Amino acid sequence: MPFVNEYVSYEDAEKYDLDNLYDKYYYWGLKMPEALTYFEVHQHAWCVDKERGYWLFNCGYLMSEESRSGYPEPSDKEVFxxxxxxxxxxxxxxxxxxxATDLYPTHFSYNLVSMAPTCLPNLSRENLITILKEALNVYKCSGIRDLEKNAKSLIEFDF
Structure with missing residues (x-):
């Protein structure tokens, strides 16, 4: 079964400690689980391949201390x-x-800034990047939270 966008069950959210995983990277605004009230569906969302036991979870944008305002602001760096x-x-x-085009009003490219760890005992860096690209091609820009926007999105990779 390939990757699909879906909401995370409460059991899986607890099993994988997604609240704390999100909070580790998300420094502004509401923390979990209160942040879930912002969404129409009050559950975490992910891109999952249940057959292989793989999932991709977006933790949001990193904050940049180097902003014009002098206050921390979201950067262009996103954690997955x-x-x-x-x-x-x-x-x-x-x-x-x-x-942007008429067919794809949302058209963007991802660059790899870092990955850690860079490999696993039985998976090379290249294999991990291939899996990441598979998941991101399904996740697009919003996962299950905005399927309409995803249908009109084209993503590319510069890595």
Whole structure:
């Protein structure tokens, strides 16, 4: 079964400690579980391949201390956790917009800033990146929270 966007069951959210995983990276605004009240569906969302036991979870944007205002502001660096073989791999990606078209009003490209760890005992860096790209091609920009926008999104990879 390939990756699909879906809401996380309460049991899986607890099993994988998604509240704390999100809070580890998300420094502004509401913390979990209160932050879930912001969404129409008050559950975590992820991109999951249940057959292989893999999932991709978006932890949001990192904060930048180097802002024009002098206060921390969201950067263009987004944190994704890819769970593979019972291990979390942290990917930090930056994105930049590309020219929109009538067919794809949302068109952007991801760049790989960092990943940790860079490999697993039985999976190389290249294999992990391939799995990440598979998941991101399904996740697009909003996962299950905005399927309409995702249908009109084209993403590319500069890695």
């Amino acid at each position: 956790i890819l769970h593979v073989n019972s291990q979390n791999i942290e990917f930090i990606l930056s994105s930049h917009g590309l020219g």
